[in-house]
Amino acid sequence: MYSEYHPAQRWQLKLNSQVYRSNSSLKSVLPLVSSILSFTLGLGLTGVTLLSISPGKALAQMPSVESTVSQVKVLFVNPNGGNNTLGNGSESAPLQTITQALRVASPNTVIMLSPGIYSADTGEIFPLKLKSGVAIQGDTGNKGQGITIQGGGGFLSSSFGGQNVTIIGADEAKLTGVTVTNSNPRGYGLWIESSNPVIMNNTFTGNTQDGISLTGDSAPTISQNYFHRNGANGMTIGGDSQPEVRENVFDQTGFGINITQNAAPVVVSNQIQNNRSGIIVQANARPILRNNLIQGNREDGLVAIAQSIPNLGTIAEPGGNEFRNNARHDINASATKEIIPAAGNNLSQNRIAGKVDFNAQTAPAANIPQRRTIANRTIPSNEEITSSASGQPNQANQSQMNYVRIDPNIVEFTAPQLPSSSATPPFGESPLGNTRPSPTTAYLPPARVQPGVRYRVVVNVATDQERAIVRNLAPDAFPTIRQGRRVMQVGVFSDRNNADEMVNILNSNGLRTTLEPLN
Known part of the structure; x- marks a missing residue:
């Protein structure tokens, strides 16, 4: 492998x-x-x-x-031969756990890992929280083969509530040469929130949700890693994050890279292959994509949704991306009215859907909103704040604005479609090798449109965590009351296939979703 x-x-x-x-x-x-x-x-x-x-x-x-060397302290860790009580972190008396090494590590420390599995069984307490100025190193030459950090624990994200995470990033920290696996339900390998670590030469595999998730105003460097068979995404880049994502491999995952909210990453020289779709860009994201190989994905190479505008190159700065053998489209921009700049790429123009400008002179810059804090909550400055009955500030319900406006509170979401001439192989095998059928359908049959019939998709939400998950998957969803129940309305669809696709995506993330026909 x-x-x-x-x-x-x-x-x-x-x-x-x-x-x-x-x-x-x-x-x-x-x-x-x-x-x-x-x-x-x-x-x-x-x-x-x-x-x-x-x-x-x-x-x-x-x-x-x-x-x-005297400026760099070294702590040795061995899960099989170390001892947290008797060991002092020297090569001859290593510690047993990364947890203990992080407790005692001071800035400018390298934590050197011996081969083995670092898990709760060997004494690790998850999530592991990286420290500023501290580096964790395993086997960088083999991307962490034989040095596995396995497990996860509860982490309260300021953006998305409770999550199950293996490792949490930190400013000026470094993680290299390890394999990260979190097989817990909705397990994330590495969570980076408003921090800037360096993540290099690792393997992220077997994480039931994402290999890496970024949110807040993070700006890490993520390079030369291998993302393989993670459950939902190899990597999700959200919030106002502006990472550099360079020379990684994203292979056999749900979506290779999911870019959402106001994120503006620079994505350069990656191999994104054999996934469900290569790159999904949604909400208001403005990624810059250069010199990537996007090939062999089971649906589309790149999908643009809502107001997102991926920058695939201009005449002055050609993209240099290469698209090959993607099953449906190389670029699918049918779910957005935006014009996608895409000058200087290697692709087939007959495998394009939506408005794509192959002679683009300019590309829109990232729109990172100014942020302010109200009642200990940081919010985008373009959100309206109203007062509740208690006098406390609340975020006003925002009407959705997306592909086709139906009324001020309803949006038409056009999911990517499979050409009727294409084959429709099953997608029953889970990315983790589980043989149970996946609730997410990778290939759609020809469109089913009944004149005058629309389909509303709503999600029953009972907790802040569920609301955060819906917001992450569908940034324009809004809360409402339906039949006395608190729900979030995701959208109204004229195409049943599009509605079913959204229901499957939501259900696969553990949400309770309802499809309501409207006459």
Whole structure:
């Protein structure tokens, strides 16, 4: 699995045995030097390159090596041979858990992980909370193969309420060379909320929801990771996040990358392949997509919904994206009235739906709203605030604005359609290998439209967490009362297939959804 996407690149520092034996302090440091130095830049230190040092010069260069290494503290962790009580984090007396290493780690610390499974069975307490200035390193050359962080615990997100998460990001933290798996219901591997960690050379697999979820005003660097067989999305980028997503592989997941809300990521040189759809862009998102390979996805390469405008390139800045062998469309913009700039890409123009400008001169900039805080709640400045009966500020119900306006509180959502000439293979296998049928249909039969009949989709919501999930999946959904019940109305559809598709998406995320025919 790893050999296809991740050829190992290993650094080797060779000193002759005489020099090695003559310096006992060097002997203890050398096995770590190449690993530690790879972190110095990310931790704000000065890196020292030793690859070109000949054996004869190695000893003369040691003062600078020792100076650099002395600034970086190393804590060793071994889930099988470590001990949190007797160990001190040295190579000879490692700690047993990442949890304990994070407790005692100070800034400019590298936590070095031995092979093994780090789970609740070995003493981990989830979620693991990264620390500013602290790096966790496993096997970077093999994307964390053999070093697995497995499990999840309750995390209260300020944006989305309670979640089940394996790892929580932090500013100026670094995570490299591990495999992250969360098999709990709606399990997230890594949750990044208004923080800027560096995430490199990891594998995110077997997470029942997303490999990584970003929200708030996060701006992390996410590069050279492998996202494989996660339940819903390889990665969701939401809120006002502006990450750099570079040189990753997104393979055999529901949606490779889901970009929503006001997110404006830079997505460069990724392989996005063999997913349900490659990239979904929705709400007001404004991603910049350059030099990505988007191929072999079972529905569409890229889907644009609502007011989103993915920037696929202009005449001055060609996109360089390559679309190949996507089953339905390379670009599907049929669910938006916006014009998608897409100059300078390799694709088939007869596999395009919606308004796509192949000679775009400009592309709209990201619209990140100014934010203000009212009653300890941060809200976008363009939201209306009204007063409740208690005098406390409330967010006013916002009418939906999307593809086709039917009335001020109803929206027509046009889901991507499969051409009638295409095959309709089943999508029964879960991304995690479970053989039970998936509630989400990957291929739709020809459209079913009955004149004069529309279909309302509403979700029964009882908790703030359920409301947050609906908002994440359908940003324009709004709360209302239906037959004495508190519900959220997602939309009204003239096409039954589109309504069924939305119902399936909502149900697959654990929500109770109702489809109501309207005459």
